[in-house]
Amino acid sequence: MRSDEKRIAGGDGLRLAVSLLTVVPVRCGRVDRETARRAMTLAPVAGLIVGAAAALVLSVAGLLGAGPLLGAALAVAATALLTRGLHLDGLADLADGLGSGRPAGDALSIMKRSDIGPFGVITLLLTLLIQVAALAQAPHRAVAVTVAAVTGRLAVTWACRETVPPARPDGLGALVARTVRRRDAVAATVAVVVAAAVAGLLAGGVRPAVLAPVAVAAGLLAAAALLRHAVRRLGGVTGDVLGALVETSVTAALLVMSIA
Template sequence: MLDGLRFAFGTLSVLRVRVDRWDRETAGRAMLAAPLVGLVLGGLAAGAGALVAWRGGGGLLAATAAVAALAALTRGLHLDGLADVADGLGSGKPAEDALRIMKQSDIGPFGVLTLVLTLLAQLAALAGEFGRSPGRGALAVLTAALAARCALAWGCLRPVPAARPGGLGAMVAGTVPPAGALAVSALCVAGLCAAAVTLGDWRYPVALTAGLACAWLLLRRCVRRFGGITGDVLGAMAETAGTAALLALALTR
């Protein structure tokens, strides 16, 4: 598991971690350990947002600080994947051409529009939570970060193939047993349930579950459209899960 943790932090964050093993077995363990990455990065981003809110910066500025921190701590990896998948799905081209579009370094109109709307939704939802209290805003950030990383395990289930050889997608595709993905998601839900009991607010575990459901729908669409997953698909799933969790919080306030 130590190799899996190193793989997870070295791949999914900017934190300087030495990765000693780069194989499919370690990749599967890394995807199961991804929620721990979410816990660390989400905690850092939540702290940034809560500090701004506590200093009187207001909900919107606190939300901006949290979203910016998460993007910086991941090098914008998941946002880039979301934009590429939006371009691939929006192109309407056959799978091979769509995958080629996704691999290009530039971002098309579908990707730009999706990024703008996604970031606006995240900022609006978090601004409302930070506006209520720094603590609730911080917990919302943490919920979104956990949902995003739990989604990675579901994207790498053993029945799910890779869309093309090579790359991160091929390395992690089909490496996670369903029981493992279910277990790590259940642990995250249980942790949020403990927070819900303390706050008397059950929206957080419900929001994580809603985020995973939306990511699963995107996974099914991508597998049908592209024939499997890529690293971009996993990034898009992470952003979808996190954003959907925040929207669930906003709509059930």
């Protein structure tokens, strides 16, 4: 592929990543497996957009006199608005599917329903409460919410690597599953870890510079554990699984960043 073709393909991939993972209105070019591979590799960039917007909300809330708890709640609400709540919906659907204890086919059918069951409601409420509480307690909230948002989308990059199959033959999972090369996921992870450390250092010195990469690692480990369980139960990934991985990773990263 020539350099100009690679540049165009890379632009299509970035636009697709932003289109799939945020509400930012971008016009996608071609949508195929190669574009999906680039999109999922660049998923952390979409996380940066969400995290930066949430950090801006925190700053404005602080200027208007809002306390840490209210500011954190508004920032978490902003992340939900910027993603249409799709990741939270995926978390609730996956909780209902896995919580049912039924075979893969039945669990997938439950996940496709439009309603939310008791497992989904409980999981959703607890996740949001933990996210808000952790962010409110974080010493450097703007860095914390940004690092967490980027880490959540990096978890998607790893979930779409070549060894993870789709659970269904159609849908978002089928489009993006098995597209990301391991070396690309590693490269994206190194970039995120370095950027997180630099952001932490600029925000508060050595301690946040250490905590930020640890938060990235914690988010990825939590997502990896959920991914393994979901693949074992469902046979692969779906769009709901990817959304659940985002929220799980975000929550774990925020918990680490909340350490005073």
